Amino acid sequence: MPFIPHTENEINTMLESIGVKQIDDLFGEVPKALRAGELSNIPVGLSEMQMTQLMTERGAQDGRPLCFIGAGAYDHYVPAAVWQITTRGEFYTAYTPYQAEASQGTLQLIYEFQSMMTTLTGMDVSNASVYDGASSLAEAVLMSVRANRKSKSKRILVPRNVNPTYRSATHTLVKGQNIELVDIDYDKETGGISLDSLKAFEGEDFAAVVIQQPNFFGSLEDVDAITDWAHANNALVIGVVNPLAMSILKPAGLWGGAGADIACGDGQPLGAPLSSGGPYYGIMCCKKALVRQMPGRIVGRTVDEEGKEGFVLTLQAREQHIRRSKATSNICTNQGLVVTASTIHMSILGAAGLENAASQSHLNTASLVEKMCAIDGVEKMFDSVSFHETVIKLNKPAKAVVDAMTEANIIAGFDLSEAYPELGDAILVCATEQRTTKEIDQYVSALTKALGEV
Amino acid sequence: MPFIPHTENEINTMLESIGVKQIDDLFGEVPKALRAGELSNIPVGLSEMQMTQLMTERGAQDGRPLCFIGAGAYDHYVPAAVWQITTRGEFYTAYTPYQAEASQGTLQLIYEFQSMMTTLTGMDVSNASVYDGASSLAEAVLMSVRANRKSKSKRILVPRNVNPTYRSATHTLVKGQNIELVDIDYDKETGGISLDSLKAFEGEDFAAVVIQQPNFFGSLEDVDAITDWAHANNALVIGVVNPLAMSILKPAGLWGGAGADIACGDGQPLGAPLSSGGPYYGIMCCKKALVRQMPGRIVGRTVDEEGKEGFVLTLQAREQHIRRSKATSNICTNQGLVVTASTIHMSILGAAGLENAASQSHLNTASLVEKMCAIDGVEKMFDSVSFHETVIKLNKPAKAVVDAMTEANIIAGFDLSEAYPELGDAILVCATEQRTTKEIDQYVSALTKALGEV
């Protein structure tokens, strides 16, 4: 019986102690009509060996294609030490650190994580994570509505060049509270948000303005100008940031005159494997004044009875287990283990390591784009500065091209036609620091071939 | 500077403390003529990411062929927990447990290992491992010469059906001490050692007789009869055993009337991945009376100053660091980490798990052999009982057949022609518990095809 440590003898002793004849008697209170039959749609159990064989086959079906796609999840290198330590039983199989004295490992680690996130984003405080980038934006929106004392509005300005799934998920998560996300269109030339387009909203009341840096098209926004405009209009600023980009870009806390009020985004680029989309984690940082409106776990440093330094979950009165229906959020379990990995990842790489990965990704994508654009019928969609993603316009159907390139074992990029039909045949490409010159050249010749064929 | 934790500032402080100007001054005593130049044949350093990419490519070159070969290394399933725990830093990066108080983890584990090996082999005592199966036979031979009080001989009877590389390595390792390995031929019908062939040696003086169970041809020997014959002739008995087979076969300690005197062999089937041939470990068990002749580390249970149970390296007076030129062996570092894995492996599987793996391997090989022999021109070489390997006679050149089967991504077996030219075109095949019926059928059709083509 896998994972059950009882012998027949022990079972009998235990039943005797309870005073019943058989285990099934313990379910005696359950109405007979509710007893389940055989679970015939569940296969019979496999041994660990059979399971490993099965999953090796399943994995082989998917292969290991070359990844030139980002769109919110990035193929960065993670040092081997990161997950070897993260999966130590003491981190891997612990619960949320409710019993502080028996959880100082996790608690100190989260405190270190919070410290790393604040220096990276330039914000005052960080929590211990929310679910992912999309949910971090939703929580930031909810938080901004609670926190903005200058505005009574439940409307949020959200540029169309913010990750479309983030926008959609945020809508799902906030609409129950009658919060409205108001679109701002991007500039057709640059793909970015121009001050001109903001002018149309002047005088209206918004709880917050969202800025994604770099935006979903991979381009850099004029964050200073937008931040100042928002603050001048009594709106808070929510920065959706790529934390790896933060290592070389101006951190959210320094945007404009006063800095963003909330920084959120997805922590995936900092040590989480792509893993089909998760587990990643949502970043949630803010200015000190807003900390009591922040959702999720927060760890604080304190002392024990003998004055020795130690760490605890703090400000718990914000949370659902205390405040119940009046909590800042319903979040309970977060993405702890990925935070653990991320903290170790940042410790091993340090700022220099992150900067190296960020700038090499920037340069690799630039090189890819340059080589692509040398092909007839391929050009950059926008006149803008890219971090490590760029929108490319094709003269052939994007979907067909992407499909054709799978033959060369390449994921060619993200087809934008569904989310941005107005762009025509366009794909969003990305070459992280992991892509070699050889692989970039492979991409370019596969693209040349594909364009000839479709 | 990978792995160097010094800043410029610290380097300067340290040099100052020492009283030199630069690091190179510390090498001032070295004659100038001996200073090395640039190491131009060593490539420049790679980043961890580049290294991982390189090794992923190298691994892909070798692929993952289906393994139907044994010949001393067997493709058994190892539960995932085994190496995840074994590679915890505390086991992985500790040294030999010289400081007992700071090494109770490793020491207790070795004590448990010794206990497991003795119950598995039926012997009284076990050491903490020697290098591998081949070196364990060599050490057993040296030990038998030291230990046999009834014989002054330096001659050892070694059947030709003992693993040929073990025999060759043993020869290398013992010839310096003028020990002679005397061949006994195997029976041409059964591949085993018959009492008749032993009769020829009656009356001669031998320090020991070696028996491999199962022998290199995969067949079971009449260990009782051979053991009794050896003892009757004042020779010790050295059993070379497959420890997984020991879970279902009569253990060496119970062979004949008095049991084998020394049991050795390779621990690989108990949790070591194939890993191109190592690290595995050598088993070394013996009767209690011989323990002071045993080479290698031995852990004993004792108590501390307060009477608390604890573990230490014991009987160290046998070893090179104490006895120097008079030690039982020159062995120092052994195969500790694999012993760790093996101990965890045996704990998770238990006797039942080992027996299941052993019997399923037995049955899979029997099924493979049956299906093979249904092909025209393919037959069993010997009339004998197999454990999980069998010699198969082919009507086409063995090497060519094995080569042809690589096209089907199959390692077809071990070509015996070099070690046993007298057998003609013969291969030794093995199907462990990991080989599925589908894979066995794949083998059979690939063989049919290969025989048709070569």
Added chain:
Amino acid sequence: MLIFEHSKVGLHKKNDAQLTAIPASMRRGESAALPEVSELQAVRHYTRLSTKNFSIDTHFYPLGSCTMKYNPRVANSIALMPEFAARHPLAPEKFSQGFLSCMYELQEMLCEVTGMKGFSLAPMAGAQGEFAGIAMIRAYHDANGDHERREILVPDAAHGTNPATATMCGYTVKEIPTLADGDVNIEALAAAIGPQTAGLMLTNPSTLGVFERQIQKIAKMIHEAGGLLYYDGANLNAILGKIRPGDMGFDVIHSNLHKTFATPHGGGGPGSGAIGVSERLIPFMPIAGVIKDKESFRWANKSDYAHSIGHLSAFFGNPGVLIRAYVYMRLLGREGMTRVSEFSTLNANYMMAEMKKAGFEAAIPDRFASHEFIITLKKQAKELHVTAMDFAKRLLDLGYHAPTTYFPLLVPECLLIEPTETESKEDLDGFIKAMVQIQQEAENDTQLVTTAPHTMPVKRLDEVRAARQLDLSWTVTQTTG
């Protein structure tokens, strides 16, 4: 020591990459103040730090409502296989059949074992599953033009995420009292139900560790009033394979895969709160599910769900967690499911029986426990001034993680004890022995208990100071100052 305190400025080197394409005004001035340490320093720091945690792999961890069972190591190694770990979420379907087939089968198995008709793996924890469920209930009423239903009923024993979720979905929460025997107060419930009722959230067995015997009646009452039933599946471990929420009449449920299906809790997550629905809620399911078309698998799109509540996450929940749950379910198989509930129930009832014999007071003494049970230490608190928290802290000294304390809120000085099916009798007995020892200490050497723990890396921590003098991150000035 913090990792920052090992840091040495100048240790790490930057490549001299040319970032001329990025205007200086958009670039960062100073580098982030991340630690600069060697790989060995980082490895050593976090290896040592880890040993300051209790965990399943090191300790019995009977945390009620949390199902701290063994997390099979093979699930971890499979999830980290490069083919799964390096798979991009937006990979074309050609590179996805292996992964998608696992997710599809996981959906199917969850349907079967819960009796639901559709399953979505998107929610990233129990609370997000609750959100998705309540959002679907709201979308359902909205689709029916039933806009006046603004209230969600929640028993007072419910987990905090239940009321918090209802609020997040724009509902008001009405609490329903519980009877002394642990069942819902049916009269109070009847009184609370009305045309404003959108639905009821229920855990069964409840967080009091007993099975709600009136469940069929309750379901009928809610349904007849036009409401829907939500099942908080945090306690699914108690009934797995024996009783199916779908058969009890629930319209939507979540299952905490990080509890019932043995994925690790990782010191705070990640989890998965996969949700199952009855037939009528299928059109409302969140994006994205996996659909089987003949022999191949594809992602569901909006057209597959007429009234989808939309996305919950950027991609597809937490696939790394889902792979682990899939592996676990396939290892157990059909017959293993029932074993889970049987042995978790056996363990809980055995512990309760033995602890009662040892003189402890069970909160609901005359019923069978489910997979967990509650001990109340109100007598000890009153007579000896030793609280449930004191017992909890002293347990740490004796090598046992504390049970859940002070939850559910309605039982005074309570310990909610959930041993799970993967713990051996040896460990249950050890825990009981420890409790008896603490009881004796409480009587004879009270201070030893009230000042525990004594053997942990720290003694009791000053939580008030932590909340008042907020110190939430390290800054350089702290070491130099």
Added chain:
Amino acid sequence: MLIFEHSKVGLHKKNDAQLTAIPASMRRGESAALPEVSELQAVRHYTRLSTKNFSIDTHFYPLGSCTMKYNPRVANSIALMPEFAARHPLAPEKFSQGFLSCMYELQEMLCEVTGMKGFSLAPMAGAQGEFAGIAMIRAYHDANGDHERREILVPDAAHGTNPATATMCGYTVKEIPTLADGDVNIEALAAAIGPQTAGLMLTNPSTLGVFERQIQKIAKMIHEAGGLLYYDGANLNAILGKIRPGDMGFDVIHSNLHKTFATPHGGGGPGSGAIGVSERLIPFMPIAGVIKDKESFRWANKSDYAHSIGHLSAFFGNPGVLIRAYVYMRLLGREGMTRVSEFSTLNANYMMAEMKKAGFEAAIPDRFASHEFIITLKKQAKELHVTAMDFAKRLLDLGYHAPTTYFPLLVPECLLIEPTETESKEDLDGFIKAMVQIQQEAENDTQLVTTAPHTMPVKRLDEVRAARQLDLSWTVTQTTG
């Protein structure tokens, strides 16, 4: 508690496989008395057990002569990649080019960094490397018909494996005394050399932690007498990339890859004692090496080495260790090699300087240390009755693994301290501070030191009892009795 003490008879189930083909007389009667525990019990037992060890990943571990440096984690993950971990040793060359190319390049890199002409990766530890080397020396003399050379010279400071190996190869051992300054006594050496001399085994820098300054002269003396020079490369870390044994005149060397090349020591192994040879010994190399033919790689066979000493192991040494060493060397690259010796030497000399300032007595005070150095506590032993072992045990309490004690044998009450290049100044300073603290304790509270350790899982263990009342394995009767 032993894993056996958690065992419950009847827990595990056997398949009912039909083994009818195997006669009952050959089968086992009773099953082996292995523990019967659940996977969680095994995982928990060994996870907890591991935490009773000191290790590089948790502690500074300045064990002299052992080079306990950081073992890069990436080497572990690469060695465990399925393509390498599941590769059968006898796989056809078609399935072997990736692996063989790594092994070939490793041979080449080792040649380059040591100045030797050929390298064999076959030996499975340092001692087996020594064996192979001395066996080659013997085979060389034999091939020359030079059968009268029956003696190997070994300095008295040598590691125990040196004389033990010589014996194993059928040689007699003659010890050569060492001077107070750490160099070999050249006159004694000259007197010992003769027509019976087969060779000399030497470590340089020696185990006394100093460089043998007369090495060129010594090499000349031996060679002129017809003997060969063996280099014990356990200390190669001290000179890596800066000085090459081949240039010093050695004919054969071994290198402990588990020391200099950062593969883990695994609590006692596995290791690799790869051996390098000068031109004249190439024909004597052990089987099996890797040979490059045009663009493909193959195993060497007997015909590649005219006088091979033969096999040393069943397959090819310890490839899992070799892969790790290969990864490490490629990570360091050309320029990284020299850095190893420079920083290990800097660390050792800094510690020696600081400890001398703190009042400790260096065994060889007036020379530069190599990558290790010796402190002698003979004064403390005499005046305070506190021994080197007492210091060693007390260090454990303070969180430092003890240095090597009582080796080399010729220095009384010695600690052989090797910090390695991967330790930070912070940790070196911490160790020195601890030594100063112990010195003060030895003066003021002697017993605290002489009864240490006080914070380990056990106090000092009774080694005499262990050797006299041999208890080497658990048997069922031990618990029932």
